[in-house]
Amino acid sequence: MQVSYNDKIPNNVNLSDDKRLQRALERWLPAYQTWWNDLGPIDSQQHEVYLRTAISVDTDGWAHFDHVRMPDYRWGIFLAQPEADRRIGFGTHKGEPVWTELPGEYRAELRRLIVTQGDTEPASVEQQRQLGKTCPSLYDLRNLYQVNVEEGRHLWAMVYLLHAYFGRDGREEGEAMLARHAGDPDRPRILKAFNEPTDDWLSFFMFTFFQDRDGKFQLSALAESGFDPLSRTCRFMLTEEAHHMFVGEYGLARVLERSCALMREHDTADIRRFGGIDLQTFQKFINFHYSICLDLFGQEQSTNAANYYSMGLKGRYHESKIADDHVLADLGEAVPFVENGVVRTQDVSALTAVNERLRQDYTKDSQRGMNRFNKVIRSFGIDTELYLPHPAFHREIGAFADCYASPDGQILDQATWNKRQAEWLPTEDDKAYVRSLMQPVTGPGQMAGWIAPPKRGIHGKPVDFEYVLFH
């Protein structure tokens, strides 16, 4: 049967002319669809969802809106348009033309980078698969599904690179990506944070705010890559990642808005009685998600990160805007360490500290979100401030892995930590309370009591539009 590849898989990589790639993807596609049905959003196959589909990378093509069934979603393959005469911007190959084919010398490193990034994409779909059952509104349910299909597309994007450039190895990695599952004790996802279930909507918004922001920074660093197909893929993915962070940030802002309104209305911070999420619980969720996301950046001093940089494979955030030599061989960078119960910093080679640098950029970006949240709180005349905990707090990787610390960065003994951690991290009670709020609201325009409605709908549609049609 003649298949029109451009219809089935929207793309700008000449898929219809590439027999090798067609064959590879044809074999992978059924496995992907099985995976989506088995581990994608639960009980959603018949829903028609008002989704945005990218059908080209042009301004008017990347955001095509329509009601579609998710299994029929057209997961496309898009790379940002090539830049003429693009040069490698950092490392030992700085100034050389970018690689448009896989450099054999760096096969293993690139494969590892792509597999590690790719593995997180389906992981988040798996982590979030139960959420459809407890949506606070149709608007939010649609946003969840939009995030899910785009994470699926990001998996596609990475699998495309593996299939197109890595031969049999790449095909095997593509299969392995569908064989590992979030939280599976036998075949877990590669990064630990991607094995925790996201089973309530507060966690989902936190996830899209914090974890997807990690994704933004990782993709930004990969967008600098001298391997041009990877760079172009990541640049296009970033446009979608921005929407995921919007879902997170706006979701959290709406939760805060509702909480503050309840606090004002009843003149108390203890709003659980009124079905709201109190700011203390909100802060605890921030503490948890932010700290596990810091772990995603890896060790403060990392040989791998240094190698990737020197090899020209993974740069820093907005590399070209940084005023230094982009080689880093002779530059220093401060990284933290713990000495006698006090957090200090030491200067190490900037090359080995690129992870730390990216983490600091992430923190700055996250803080800007915090500032916007605090503005929401202040607008209600409430003087509580939300904050990001100190990087030493609740860490499992890096300089702080072996110590206990309070959110303000005091190093604690284990007994104190055990006694006080319930003040800082969500307790079972907190989680149970949040879960108790998670009752599905599916009438058009209706909204759960713990979250404020959005100011406007999607793509010009009203808030009470039927974003999801159940069949």
Next chain:
Amino acid sequence: MIDFRTDPSRYRHWTIKVDGSVATLAMNVDEDGGLDPGYRLKLNSYDLGVDIELNDAVQRLRFEHPAVKTVVITSLKDRVFCAGANIGMLGRSSHAAKVNFCKFTNETRLAIEDTTAHSGQTYMTVINGTAAGGGYELALATDHIMLVDDGSTAVSLPEVPLLAVLPGTGGLTRVVDKRHVRRDRADVFCSLTEGIRGQRALSWNLVDELAPRSALSDRARVRAAALAERSDRPMDADGITLGPLDRSVMADSITYGNVDVQLDRAQGVATLTIQGPDEAPPAETSALAELGTGFWPLAVSRELEDAILHLRVNEPTVGTWVLKTTGDPDLLTAHDAWLLANRSHWLVREILLYLKRTLKRLDVSSRSLIAVIEPGSCFCGSLAELAFAADRSYMLDGTQEDDDRVASLRLSGMNFGPLPMGNGLTRLESRLIGTAGAAAELTSEVGKELDAGTAEGLGLVTFAPDDIDWEDEVRVAIEERASFSPDALNGMEANLRFVGPETLETKIFGRLSAWQNWIFQRPNAVGDKGALKLFGSGRKSEFDRERV
């Protein structure tokens, strides 16, 4: 000074847990527990200190735990088995330190294989996370490798692509010569930094068994129990404790109960004098428990081993070891006979194996070995192996002034099989390899007092000077030796010692180590832009493209 003596109460990196017939030897390296503070032992990477503990543990499991029939090597770290030798350590080590480190770690892995083959204590590995380089090589030394099949854990030998050196702890050799991985597949495997996981690792015979993560410990238990079935070790025997090894290290001497070392650093000579037993062996094997480490053959094995290891690492410029013995040949003959008569007893077997391994350490020591056989010496049976291990031997012919004793050499059953070299031959077979059956014919000489003339005639000693020439001949030989290039001597001696067939062991020490040691000297590895030097810095190595 590096001290090879340790015990479990002082371990920082390993734990031994015994449960019936199965012991678990678990690696949990203390990152800050390196011998040198200049590197951190991340991800269960190891340095000499970690391996000294491993060697001690392997030894203790044999002697102190007779009921243990299977030893499971695994890691206590999550998703990490062992990342191999610490690269920071290798990068900052002197060439000599690297070579010594590799030699000792190779000996430890061979000791693990020796245990599996001869002690009824089978080693298996449970790889619960990344096993890279030396980590996988450690697994290769065990008889059964179980790998977690979790879609990401791989075994790898990434030395060539990552560090520009070799998997030198037996890795290259064992992959093709022990596990019989096809050589083209081995070529692929040894050039993949990311290694091979799951089904392919199994089908290429890089591992023996796969297990899902959730079933790993159950499967390991089942496998360990099955491996224990094939053991003949007793369930009800008492082990003997390897108590602290007493020694006194002075400026120019090291003294043990039965071994004395005199150092002449100016000359570069160490004289090792080994004292034979001073009492008869016990009547019954049941007395061994009480004798413990005081039993002469065990005591002398421990002491000689420690002296060898100490001199190798701490006295690198002492290039010649003169080997002497003293004692009563009759008592030694009685011990040899007793050991051979009781060799089916588990502990006697262990003692014999220990003596074998200690003598092998001598064979692979990069020192000139000169045996001096004088009146009053005790080169008899097991101690005569020292003379046969030596690069040359001098035996006094006749008597000296004011002393009517003559030097003698005596053979025992010990010289005909229980103490083979790494090439699988006895030292006598190696010596007399040119004449078929010559070594076997010497059995007719067992028990006889062989004087210098006879010994020389039988090919058992190199020279037999008389009283008039004796002192000068020995002195000149030692002085002349000290004047040669130590490197050339190392190469010459290692080539001449191991005649005859190749074995896994001779390939590891002869071929693999020699290549590795050459590569360790080359700028592509250790030059300022070499891969080993730059590893961890993020800088890219630059190679001299010339094939040599």
